[in-house]
Amino acid sequence: MDAAALRLSLELAALTTVALLALGLPVAHWLAVSRWRAKFLVEAVVALPLVLPPTVLGFYLLHGLGPRSPLGRAWESVLGSPFPFSFEGLLVASILYSLPFAVQPFAAALSAVDPRLVEASHALGVSRLATFFRVSLPIARNGVVTGAVLAFAHTLGEFGVVLMVGGNVAGETRTLSIALYDHVEALEYGAANRTAALLLAISFAVLVLVHALQRRPLLRWNGR
Amino acid sequence: MERALTFDLERRFPGGPTVRARAELDLASARVTVLFGPSGSGKTTVLRALAGLDRPDAGSIRFGGETWFDSATRTFVTPQRRGIGLVFQEHALFPHLGVAGNLGYGLGRLPRAEREARIRDVAARLGITELLGRRTDALSGGEKQRVALARALAPRPRLLLLDEPLSALDAPTREALRGELRRTLEGSGIPAIVVTHDRAEALALGDRLVVLADGGVRQVGPVPEVFGAPADAAVARVVGTENVLRARLVRREEGLAAVRVGPFELIGLDPGGLEGEAFACFRAEEVLLEEAPGHDSSARNVLSGEVASRIEEGPLVRIAIDCAGVRVVALVTRASAHRLGLAPGKRVVALVKAPAVRLVPRGP
Numbered sequence: 001m002d003a004a005a006l007r008l009s010l011e012l013a014a015l016t017t018v019a020l021l022a023l024g025l026p027v028a029h030w031l032a033v034s035r036w037r038a039k040f041l042v043e044a045v046v047a048l049p050l051v052l053p054p055t056v057l058g059f060y061l062l063h064g065l066g067p068r069s070p071l072g073r074a075w076e077s078v079l080g081s082p083f084p085f086s087f088e089g090l091l092v093a094s095i096l097y098s099l100p101f102a103v104q105p106f107a108a109a110l111s112a113v114d115p116r117l118v119e120a121s122h123a124l125g126v127s128r129l130a131t132f133f134r135v136s137l138p139i140a141r142n143g144v145v146t147g148a149v150l151a152f153a154h155t156l157g158e159f160g161v162v163l164m165v166g167g168n169v170a171g172e173t174r175t176l177s178i179a180l181y182d183h184v185e186a187l188e189y190g191a192a193n194r195t196a197a198l199l200l201a202i203s204f205a206v207l208v209l210v211h212a213l214q215r216r217p218l219l220r221w222n223g224r
Numbered sequence: 225m226e227r228a229l230t231f232d233l234e235r236r237f238p239g240g241p242t243v244r245a246r247a248e249l250d251l252a253s254a255r256v257t258v259l260f261g262p263s264g265s266g267k268t269t270v271l272r273a274l275a276g277l278d279r280p281d282a283g284s285i286r287f288g289g290e291t292w293f294d295s296a297t298r299t300f301v302t303p304q305r306r307g308i309g310l311v312f313q314e315h316a317l318f319p320h321l322g323v324a325g326n327l328g329y330g331l332g333r334l335p336r337a338e339r340e341a342r343i344r345d346v347a348a349r350l351g352i353t354e355l356l357g358r359r360t361d362a363l364s365g366g367e368k369q370r371v372a373l374a375r376a377l378a379p380r381p382r383l384l385l386l387d388e389p390l391s392a393l394d395a396p397t398r399e400a401l402r403g404e405l406r407r408t409l410e411g412s413g414i415p416a417i418v419v420t421h422d423r424a425e426a427l428a429l430g431d432r433l434v435v436l437a438d439g440g441v442r443q444v445g446p447v448p449e450v451f452g453a454p455a456d457a458a459v460a461r462v463v464g465t466e467n468v469l470r471a472r473l474v475r476r477e478e479g480l481a482a483v484r485v486g487p488f489e490l491i492g493l494d495p496g497g498l499e500g501e502a503f504a505c506f507r508a509e510e511v512l513l514e515e516a517p518g519h520d521s522s523a524r525n526v527l528s529g530e531v532a533s534r535i536e537e538g539p540l541v542r543i544a545i546d547c548a549g550v551r552v553v554a555l556v557t558r559a560s561a562h563r564l565g566l567a568p569g570k571r572v573v574a575l576v577k578a579p580a581v582r583l584v585p586r587g588p
Contacts, residue, residue, distance in 0.1 A: 114316065116312050116314065116316040117316050117318060117319075119275075119277050119303070119310070119312075119316075120310060120312065120316045120318075120375075121318075121329070122276075122277070122302070122303040122304055123275055123276075123277075123303045123304075123306075123308055123309070123310035123376075124310075124329055124330030124375070124376075124379060125304045125305075125307075125330050125332075125333075125379060126304065126329070126330065126332065127304060130332075134329075135318060135320075138320045139318075139319065139320055141320075
């Protein structure tokens with residue numbers, strides 16, 4: 001039933017979000033502080049999934065990581081199973097597909113941090129890395145939460161990439177959006193209705209959370 | 225260890241000016257060094273290079289026996305390892321931390337009890353103990369300035385760097401805080417370098433002046449000396465006030481203050497906060513010269529002496545007068561100088577109206 005699809009969708013979205021926090025924050029920090037002239041190239045690459053049809057991304061991933069490519073063989077020897085139609089493959093595809101949804105809010109929030117605060121921290125003897133965690137990240141907190149929530153929601157709702165890379169393996173790659181497609185194909189409108197309503201409710205709740213966060217001023221750590 | 229700061233640096237701005245500044249500053253003899261100059265003169269560039277926030281294109285920076293920067297050997301010590309305290313113009317307090325969090329920010333390596341003792345200690349010294357529990361966005365400009373200074377002092381830096389520390393404040397607060405800042409800097413025992421474009425601030429805070437103009441150091445010396453004897457026309461233009469005389473408050477009367485300058489008594493407007501030592505300042509063009517002995521006049525300040533030097537400056541003549549050891553500079557027209565026969569040795573009386581005399585407090 002849909003419980004497995006729901007669990008899989010949530011698991012995929014959660015892992016993608018965690019991965020994008022780990023990978024996206026350094027990229028966003030670099031985008032925010034770098035004065036490299038060709039920075040726009042990296043920005044364009046990060047934004048690419050916004051305009052690219054998911055099928056194109058899926059196709060290139062299958063092509064580049066499929067069992068016949070050297071990368072795909074390396075994948076298989078490390079993980080034990082081929083890239084297509086696996087949960088791990090789906091995760092990699094989701095990370096790439098949701099990259100701009102995380103990195104763009106991260107970068108916007110981090111570049112809004114007053115550089116003098118960072119310099120003040122350095123002058124007080126605090127390392128660059130510690131300054132990132134003690135000054136930049138807390139101040140950019142709202143943007144980081146927004147990016148994480150958007151990445152989560154976007155992963156939850158993806159369809160094309162999942163279909164291309166993951167196929168429709170129950171318990172492995174059959175997410176909610178694929179389950180919905182299946183129900184409609186099988187003319188099970190009752191089940192389709194429930195799944196659609198569930199996705200709508202989750203997506204709406206997530207967006208309400210994002211907008212509420214953006215209205216709130218900086219989180220106060222030290223009350224009076 | 226010899227306490228000296230020497231820098232010789234060059235920084236090129238693409239499509240902009242090039243700053244080339246060098247100076248050797250003995251930090252034991254002067255507590256507070258003021259980098260003084262108009263905007264665009266390169267003083268903030270120098271300060272940022274000293275702090276390690278920017279890397280000059282060429283040159284070197286040495287502090288005591290350490291090399292902080294040397295382009296020849298590719299040495300660069302990060303700001304974290306220079307042991308400096310930095311105060312920004314806009315204070316740059318961490319908005320997500322309270323006052324106590326800001327003060328303790330640079331003390332991460334200390335054990336908790338010691339850190340808290342240090343916070344209390346530095347807060348008490350700056351009179352901000354009652355602010356410790358507050359958030360920073362609820363502070364007034366003057367309070368923010370004190371917190372920023374306390375945060376810089378808390379880790380006990382070896383050198384304090386202050387970038388226009390008072391210019392973000394409104395005029396009355398600035399006046400009130402000048403003397404206090406001078407006392408704090410003096411009491412801290414830490415050599416300080418203050419960047420300012422404000423003449424009154426330079427006079428009130430500095431022991432030594434480094435004058436920057438057009439991207440270079442033009443003159444280095446004790447404050448009254450630089451004001452009284454500018455090395456060249458550029459410095460004279462920058463410092464503006466030729467007469468900066470050491471003074472001591474004698475009494476106050478009806479909004480005026482009387483100060484003693486050498487054997488003379490001068491009257492000026494009481495700026496408030498005057499106590500003990502001060503500088504009496506007036507411009508050379510505000511000095512009237514008469515043949516000695518002078519007539520009765522409405523001018524309150526009368527200094528008699530003899531002409532020490534005469535320098536032609538186009539239609540004007542710059543006359544230096546030695547008044548019993550007090551050096552007064554006057555600017556008169558060529559015709560007046562001719563009529564009075566102003567030449568070295570000539571006895572004259574210098575008159576200055578009280579409103580032209582600006583008194584700058586220097587603390588008790």
